[in-house]
Amino acid sequence: METVKFINPVEDARWNGFVANHQWGWICHLSEWQQVLEKSFPHMKGYYPVIVDEETQQIKAGMPVFLVKSWLTGKRFVSIPFATLCDPLISSGEELETLLDAILNLSQRMGGKYVEIRSLASSHLVDKDRLGSRLFYKHHFLVLDNEPEHLKKKFHRTCVRQRISRAIDSGLTLRTGDCEADLASFYQLFVKTRKRLCLPPLPYSFFKSLWETFSPTDKISLLIAEKDGIPLAGLILFKFRDRVSAEFAASDETFKNLSPNHFLFWEAIKSAYEDGYRIFDFGRTSPYNKSLMDFKRHWGTQVVDLPQHYYPKQMPEKLSCEKDSKSYRFVKGLCKTVPEFAFERIGGLCYRHWG
Numbered sequence: 549m550e551t552v553k554f555i556n557p558v559e560d561a562r563w564n565g566f567v568a569n570h571q572w573g574w575i576c577h578l579s580e581w582q583q584v585l586e587k588s589f590p591h592m593k594g595y596y597p598v599i600v601d602e603e604t605q606q607i608k609a610g611m612p613v614f615l616v617k618s619w620l621t622g623k624r625f626v627s628i629p630f631a632t633l634c635d636p637l638i639s640s641g642e643e644l645e646t647l648l649d650a651i652l653n654l655s656q657r658m659g660g661k662y663v664e665i666r667s668l669a670s671s672h673l674v675d676k677d678r679l680g681s682r683l684f685y686k687h688h689f690l691v692l693d694n695e696p697e698h699l700k701k702k703f704h705r706t707c708v709r710q711r712i713s714r715a716i717d718s719g720l721t722l723r724t725g726d727c728e729a730d731l732a733s734f735y736q737l738f739v740k741t742r743k744r745l746c747l748p749p750l751p752y753s754f755f756k757s758l759w760e761t762f763s764p765t766d767k768i769s770l771l772i773a774e775k776d777g778i779p780l781a782g783l784i785l786f787k788f789r790d791r792v793s794a795e796f797a798a799s800d801e802t803f804k805n806l807s808p809n810h811f812l813f814w815e816a817i818k819s820a821y822e823d824g825y826r827i828f829d830f831g832r833t834s835p836y837n838k839s840l841m842d843f844k845r846h847w848g849t850q851v852v853d854l855p856q857h858y859y860p861k862q863m864p865e866k867l868s869c870e871k872d873s874k875s876y877r878f879v880k881g882l883c884k885t886v887p888e889f890a891f892e893r894i895g896g897l898c899y900r901h902w903g
Contacts, residue, residue, distance in 0.1 A: 674857050718806045721774050723774055746883040
């Protein structure tokens with residue numbers, strides 16, 4: 549016999565062990581991710597429905613969802629906010645249906661407008677007659693099945709290999725961040741990068757909470773490229789099970805000719821291989837971002853879809869094409885014109901409604 553119940557993953561020691569042993573378990577499934585989100589974003593609340601074997605009391609399946617509340621966009625349930633990889637931790641379509649029933653009942657009681665489930669490997673288990681589906685975001689990854697120097701031969705000659713050599717010849721040095729001052733230095737670069745792209749920055753409180761929560765167990769690391777002691781670029785990596793994921797990158801455009809981003813990604817790939825990881829992820833990308841799509845493709849990566857599933861089947865406005873939406877154009881225009889001293893505040897306002 550099996551039962552469905554909602555657990556508190558912070559208090560239930562079974563949860564993180566289940567995540568660590570599930571084939572699709574990732575850092576964003578861990579109880580610590582709930583703590584980070586709820587601490588950083590008061591408009592989010594996590595709920596963790598699980599299927600439990602009554603005889604052994606072991607968790608067999610689970611699908612975390614977060615209630616995202618906004619006076620502007622309404623209430624919705626998302627699995628999982630700000631996570632690139634967040635498959636339901638299931639082994640069959642029947643388990644997904646059971647967990648989805650529990651989530652839909654919760655959503656109905658709390659007035660949710662829709663439920664969004666993000667996936668990668670589990671999409672084939674989704675009942676397409678019940679859930680709507682959308683293929684938009686792309687996921688690039690590199691299989692670390694050989695030594696880095698051998699993998700390097702697959703990199704684009706001029707767009708990657710020559711840039712790595714240029715960075716090394718320019719005297720760039722690598723430093724691993726080990727304190728909050730390093731994180732603050734990265735965030736300054738991150739804000740500059742988002743301003744250049746006309747996109748609001750995530751609040752510093754989110755990065756600080758990530759750092760305080762995951763860096764003591766080495767599940768997150770910060771690489772910094774420097775020239776004569778000056779930080780030129782930074783890269784935040786997530787590390788869990790058999791994969792490393794490049795989640796946040798930032799750089800000073802003034803030093804673009806020194807190729808600090810290529811330097812950091814190359815050093816991260818080498819380190820991931822040396823530490824025994826099997827996959828190096830380049831994260832989620834909008835196909836409209838051609839320059840970023842090209843950057844990731846030039847590293848010899850494989851690319852797959854990141855399907856989004858939703859209930860009810862009619863696509864929510866939030867999942868419509870971001871580039872064509874009025875809200876997207878409004879935010880881009882605002883970020884372009886707002887003075888730098890107010891730019892971070894714009895990010896804080898936007899992320900009170902996003903997830």
